[in-house]
Amino acid sequence: RLYLSPEIPTDLLMRGGKEGLDRLTIAAGIGTGAPMTQNRAFLADAGHALEFQLDAFVGEYLPLTPPVGSALHWVAAYVDNAFLSDPSRVIEKMRHTDVFVDRMQRDYPFCLQKAQEVRGRVTIEVPEGAEVILPIAGTEPLQELTITTETQPPASAYLGKWAFSQFRLTGTTEITPASDAVYAVGTPIRLGHSPARRKLVLNILIDGLAWNIARTHFPDALPNIARFFARGTIFDQHFSTSECTYPSLPVIETGRYPIHTQVFNERDSHEIPLDIKTLSECMTDLGYYAAAPMGAADCIYSGTMRGYDQLNTTAWKLPSAECVDRTIMQLEAFDETDQFLHLHVTDVHPWNAKGLKFHPAVETHLPLSERLFDTDEHIASVRLPKLKIYQEQFWRSLRRADRNLAQLLTYIEEHYAEEEYLVSVYSDHGNSIFSAPVNGVMDVIAENSTRATWMMRGAGVPEGRIVNELTSTADLYPTLGALCGFPVAEDIDGNLPTVFGGKERDAVYSMSMFPGQTYKLAVRTHDHTLRLETQEKVDEDGTVDFADARVGIYPRAHELEENYALDSAELRAFFYPRARS
Known part of the structure; x- marks a missing residue:
């Protein structure tokens, strides 16, 4: 959790550039709702004051750390049987409003695709005998590309703004844009089945x-x-x-x-x-x-x-x-x-x-x-x-x-x-x-x-x-x-x-560790349950004081019913080490 105290020096914010501000956005925001954010960080006016606004990551990378060798997710709108650029126009008009971020977000679909942003000509190498599906998204409405292969003469493809389209490639392919605008080329999806996998x-x-x-x-x-x-x-x-x-x-x-x-x-x-x-x-x-x-x-x-x-x-x-x-x-x-x-x-x-x-x-x-x-x-x-x-x-x-x-x-x-x-x-x-x-x-x-x-x-x-x-x-x-x-x-x-x-479990564990509320734990067997609840509330970092925590062992059918509480050396010897672990 980032509390923004003390304030981040302006020169550090400027050195971080867009990626730094985007990372700050994630750190200062909440963990749910991607690619929406309640706190998009930006530098305002000539004084470069740090401010935050409602927004969504869209038409850009989601600023997270990918696995080694993997591309980042590039955020687009989800489009199905509709005009490719229409959703982007809606987002552009609404993206900084509470109507969009707090209301429309409940059912507004996005498409996150592993992709690379590129400018200019790109060559997609396809090994001989292989075929791939290539996702491509534009950053302008009707963004024009010319696609050429050894067997396909130059022909135009038109992309949607912040919307992915799929292209089947059967050989090495050259993609030439009509403008210098950025476009996103997805990780190629190689076709073919393997007997080592299920379909x-x-x-x-x-x-x-x-x-x-x-x-x-x-x-x-x-x-x-x-x-x-x-x-x-x-x-x-x-x-x-x-x-x-x-x-x-x-x-x-x-x-x-x-x-x-x-x-x-x-x-x-x-x-x-x-x-x-x-x-x-x-x-x-x-x-x-x-x-x-x-x-x-x-x-x-x-x-x-x-x-x-x-x-x-x-x-x-x-x-x-x-x-x-x-x-x-x-x-x-x-x-x-x-x-x-x-x-x-x-x-x-x-x-x-x-x-x-x-x-x-x-x-x-x-x-x-x-x-x-x-x-x-x-x-x-x-x-x-x-x-x-x-x-x-x-x-x-x-x-x-x-x-x-x-x-x-x-x-x-x-x-x-x-x-x-x-x-x-x-x-x-x-x-x-x-x-x-x-x-x-x-x-x-x-x-x-x-x-x-x-x-x-x-x-x-x-x-x-x-x-x-x-x-x-x-x-x-x-x-x-x-x-x-x-x-x-x-x-x-x-x-x-x-x-x-495998080997059968002797117990299952359910826990509630919600900041601002007491920590609760249930350790269950087929017949009995240990229930624990702290007196203190869980802190933001997950720490909590277990001193004076309430602990009881009950039949499964009567959890937290004190008239059914059980206590024996045998039950304590089974449950206490498991609860502590």
Whole structure:
């Protein structure tokens, strides 16, 4: 966290140039919402005074540190079946306004593509016998390029401003611009399959899908997902490490708990160290084309998503219907490559209801006694109360997501052999809307809030299994390592489940380390749970005083119920060392 105190010397700011100011923007901003920023740093007037404004990184590099040998992400608008430069015109008019940064950003899509900015003539070397797809974006409307190959006479291509277009190259190609304007040339995507890879490895994150609740109506509430994964493996005792997406997604993508990624404070925007290999980096190293047809903006600034060649991101609204359409287009466009895809949908994620539009069937079927409610608009989603309207929204949205995802799952079955794909559906956390408060306070690491979803199907996955062993959101990383063949570091927190040849966990861990609130920990076995909560609140840097922390051990079904508290030397000997570690 950068507090800008004392003030940064003007000469240092000027020496840093644009890159320095952009890095300062990230450091002074919040860790979510990329490529938007609430604090774009710039030097104003002749005195070069440091000021900040609302903005977005667009038509430029996202100022993060890429893996060695990788290009930076270049930020464009996402354009589908529309005029290429129209979104850039909207952004130019609105980019410094609160309407854009605070409101339109909720569903405004961006495209982050690994690319290099160039001027003038460029030659793209394509080895003999190879073919590549080349993404190119312009910085001017109808920016003209002349493309020439040994077999293709000179012909014009017209780019959109801040929008990528794809070009198939079958040999070495010369690109000559009509002007001196900058344009962005993406990392070439080499076509071809390998028997060492699957044609498709697909990860689908259904944000906020509480398995503790959904399993009580499974398969009725998720008939299409249930049908698909009946031929795979379902993990019935799966737990998230955190109660919200910001700390939880990096766990999934690195196999490391928040205490090791240090991604937990949204007001901090540090990058995960490069010696921690992310899932997308590992899959890229294997030769996969890694992309996210629909992804969240939560964890980009932290470096969690740095290995993806392309990221289509939105800060808030990630509907499954559009996600499925984008993904099928992606599968069709890049069917000649081996693809690793990440999807993130938010249909079932509960939001504070003040000002929210509910599913039409929720509004038309609830009586006024349940349709009308009084709630504080400042209550965070992880602490939403147990209201009928929230619960009905959850069930309707769950069926909607299942109905939409059915199209994608059917497409996979029809276009890929079982041994050619690996599909995972999982959630990053649960929710609170089916929970009662404990002593007047919502328990954010209760089972409803942390018992998550995880299902797999495809090559290497046992068929027709419902697994009862304890698993964590950190375990997807080593599982994909075992199934896909990338090396997994020995110091990760993730564990390979026994169903894939690993060793069963004896406990799972869920923690809440939110600055300004008490630190909370749950260590769960099949039968018991240790619960810990500090008296002091977590500081900005994650430190907290554990003196006088409240600690209790309970049966799993009666967490925090003092009448059920247990105490024995045997339980303490098991739980205390695990909690300390």
